[in-house]
Amino acid sequence: MVKSYVPETLKETLELLDKGKYQIVAGGTDMLIQNHARSPLPINYKNDIIYISNLEELKGITEDDDFIYIGACTSLEEIMEHKLTPKLLKDTILEMASPAIRHTGTLAGNIGNASPAGDSLVTLYLLNADVQLQSLNNTRRMCIRDFITGVRKIDLKPNEIITKVIINKINFDKAEFIKVGPRRSDAISKLSFAYGITFHNNQTIDFRIAFGAVNTTVVRHPEIECQYIRKTKEELKESIEEIITAYRPFIKPIDDQRSNKAYRRQVCENLLREFILEL
Numbered sequence: 373m374v375k376s377y378v379p380e381t382l383k384e385t386l387e388l389l390d391k392g393k394y395q396i397v398a399g400g401t402d403m404l405i406q407n408h409a410r411s412p413l414p415i416n417y418k419n420d421i422i423y424i425s426n427l428e429e430l431k432g433i434t435e436d437d438d439f440i441y442i443g444a445c446t447s448l449e450e451i452m453e454h455k456l457t458p459k460l461l462k463d464t465i466l467e468m469a470s471p472a473i474r475h476t477g478t479l480a481g482n483i484g485n486a487s488p489a490g491d492s493l494v495t496l497y498l499l500n501a502d503v504q505l506q507s508l509n510n511t512r513r514m515c516i517r518d519f520i521t522g523v524r525k526i527d528l529k530p531n532e533i534i535t536k537v538i539i540n541k542i543n544f545d546k547a548e549f550i551k552v553g554p555r556r557s558d559a560i561s562k563l564s565f566a567y568g569i570t571f572h573n574n575q576t577i578d579f580r581i582a583f584g585a586v587n588t589t590v591v592r593h594p595e596i597e598c599q600y601i602r603k604t605k606e607e608l609k610e611s612i613e614e615i616i617t618a619y620r621p622f623i624k625p626i627d628d629q630r631s632n633k634a635y636r637r638q639v640c641e642n643l644l645r646e647f648i649l650e651l
């Protein structure tokens with residue numbers, strides 16, 4: 373029979389993880405669905421469970437000169453309402469699920485779930501977010517792009533948990549997250565798109581693009597982005613077809629119950645074109 377533990381401190385949690393194999397549950401909004409028994413039977417977890425959602429040490433948001441630190445157990449709703457949260461991340465969370473789910477679910481849970489359709493991931497990739505990972509005897513920090521290694525795959529050791537999500541303080545001139553779903557809220561993305569752009573002396577000094585739900589992980593390619601630094605708006609507009617062509621090999625969506633490949637590919641290209649044309 374599966375046992376569940378509700379530790380009161382982070383130390384207690386890490387000591388448990390150091391000794392045995394557990395499934396971490398934060399808000400449980402992904403875990404409950406994935407492990408749901410297709411019958412009236414109780415939820416079917418594979419390992420013993422550690423509930424971490426009441427760990428006060430992992431709640432709240434702080435800052436220093438360069439970064440914002442979001443505790444792993446801070447709810448999505450609290451992050452969305454917090455004055456330190458970047459507008460782009462607030463706008464993204466507003467499009468996620470419903471208020472009830474956002475009051476329970478966490479940003480660390482969205483990362484831990486590593487779904488190709490995880491909405492916050494698109495924005496976190498765009499913002500070059502890091503995760504802080506902690507075990508009993510070690511703390512390490514990793515860029516989200518390296519931490520997520522595939523569909524529902526993350527580089528988390530069995531004795532570690534995510535303790536913080538760390539976001540660079542960046543001010544773009546213009547940034548937006550666009551979710552394409554069957555309705556405005558409480559719907560899983562067919563695809564998503566985010567951009568951030570900044571100019572100095574009429575030339576780009578920062579140019580970032582990310583797509584969600586069209587490959588195994590978020591599509592972001594700094595090596596393409598850097599080719600469009602020191603460009604004027606006019607030069608970017610002249611390069612639209614070239615930019616679309618550069619991203620085309622990486623837009624590899626699947627057909628599923630929410631949409632099909634052809635629609636997803638076409639909408640990605642339309643959103644990219646629209647973003648540049650409207651600069």
Ligand SMILES: Cc1cc2nc3c(=O)[nH]c(=O)nc-3n(C[C@H](O)[C@H](O)[C@H](O)COP(=O)(O)OP(=O)(O)OC[C@H]3O[C@@H](n4cnc5c(N)ncnc54)[C@H](O)[C@@H]3O)c2cc1C
Pocket residue numbers: 395396397398399400401402403404405424444445448467468469470473476477478479480481482483484485489490491492528532533534535558559560561
């Ligand atoms: C009705 C509904 C609507 C939804 N809509 C959306 C949506 O619009 N967009 C979207 O992106 N998602 C959506 N989701 C999915 C889900 O709500 C989010 O992914 C949420 O952010 C998960 O957070 P959680 O704390 O509930 O994660 P949990 O379910 O607790 O955990 C998810 C995974 O992360 C791991 N994990 C959690 N916290 C940690 C930690 N601190 N350290 C290490 N691993 C950890 C868990 O072990 C598990 O593998 C929806 C879910 C439901 C039920």
